[in-house]
């Protein structure tokens with residue numbers, strides 16, 4: 001194909017969609033540049049029809065006019081993968097934001113793209129294969145230290161069959177473009193492996209033996225999640241909730257405390273200020289596990305609502321591709337997308353411009369398949385060397401008015417393994433995290449026994465039923481036994497489900513502590529107590545509740561912790577005795 005054939009001309013413009021007349025063949029999803037004077041604006045081919053192609057431009061399209069030249073790159077929208085990704089803050093097109101700001105001022109100029117990784121950066125490579133070794137795509141060839149991890153350098157992901165190692169560089173320092181290993185494929189072609197790889201974002205990386213069922217619980221340290229609606233390592237979940245219910249705060253808690261190796265945050269901001277906040281706070285957060293900054297094992301992909309919609313779409317793909325890359329190294333990666341509704345809106349906008357037949361609420365008919373194929377990229381995989389790696393995906397959804405019946409929430413619920421629905425009522429009552437325990441569910445298993453958690457779930461439902469009844473018949477019309485059930489449910493909610501994000505102990509509860517505390521809480525639920533009247537019962541639970549909330553803020557197994565537990569148990573015992581003598 002000659003260079004001439006890879007050009008086109010703008011023939012129409014609609015928002016950030018550009019119609020182009022093309023000479024030669026154009027590939028669906030390839031990257032093209034609209035030439036606007038000296039500026040080259042990045043775009044992606046989203047539809048090809050004969051000699052006409054539709055492009056979505058990832059930039060402000062002001063000034064583009066009919067007749068402007070378009071260059072086709074022949075490459076699919078891709079990301080750069082290699083050592084140096086950790087700790088970076090990228091936009092949806094993988095432009096490093098701090099460097100962009102440094103080199104081009106805070107107001108990003110359009111048409112400026114920086115390479116995601118610094119090709120000249122030097123890394124200490126240690127090979128783990130030798131000449132003559134047989135490997136496969138994704139096999140580990142060597143490694144370089146990257147922050148707190150050993151970053152694997154792997155055989156190219158897109159080669160099939162057996163590969164033979166024909167050349168290996170000596171242990172030493174190399175830049176990202178230096179060939180460190182050469183492999184020969186079954187057809188006899190030799191491929192040079194550099195530490196940096198380019199990979200198309202919409203194609204899942206599948207250079208592993210097989211996908212496994214996600215079975216191990218992911219400890220998030222959020223009690224209500226881990227105990228009642230757990231997430232599995234390599235599983236998926238979604239967090240729908242109305243505006244202001246606490247989705248973003250919850251995701252930040254998860255990113256800090258969940259027991260994973262690497263966290264990737266794909267922030268398609270609801271508000272512009274929100275993303276700036278992420279950028280400001282994250283570098284200051286200390287990783288509770290390493291005592292270093294959390295950014296050492298975090299990558300942030302962010303787009304504000306002021307960036308063009310298309311860039312928002314690309315950020316979820318960029319995020320998940322980087323997540324798959326680190327999974328290939330045997331690490332557990334956690335991808336948090338906030339909010340996937342912004343991504344869906346981008347799809348809707350583009351679909352409208354393409355004049356496609358709209359589905360429910362004007363979302364395109366392919367909304368469901370796009371959402372499904374995004375979450376399908378999560379999973380535990382068995383790698384070439386038999387070890388495993390995982391990508392767990394959690395997506396926030398922000399349905400208008402908090403109505404979960406809308407298409408994005410519904411499409412997401414069909415594919416995820418756990419549902420953490422945030423409730424407006426709980427948020428208004430400042431019951432955080434505002435996850436509704438009655439509405440939420442999970443298909444995964446917890447480290448808490450099912451028998452125990454069922455007891456809690458049962459009393460919560462009972463309590464709510466009594467509460468509803470009381471609204472009709474009043475407290476007087478409620479039996480003492482029902483009233484006690486109501487108080488027990490309120491107790492479980494207040495001391496176990498609710499968690500204070502601003503208390504340095506209570507904000508995160510590890511598995512061992514959850515098991516320990518939950519036993520005590522279920523003990524209260526199980527206890528047969530006797531009260532002479534409702535006021536006495538209320539009084540008792542009020543006292544117990546306050547003690548347990550204090551207990552939550554003491555260091556696990558400290559002197560204080562043990563003393564408080566003793567006091568709680570004494571109180572409970574006294575109440576039980578009353579039953580014995582009755």
Ligand SMILES: Nc1ncnc2c1ncn2[C@@H]1O[C@H](COP(=O)(O)OP(=O)(O)O)[C@@H](O)[C@H]1O
Nearest residue numbers: 241242243244245246247248249250432433501
């Ligand atoms: N776990 C929490 N503890 C205390 N306050 C919270 C918590 N979650 C949310 N909030 C309060 O609610 C506000 C909105 O939360 P946010 O996560 O931004 O909502 P959303 O992302 O759902 O729009 C926060 O600024 C904070 O004041």
Ligand SMILES: [Mg+2]
Nearest residue numbers: 247248270338
């Ligand atoms: Mg938010």
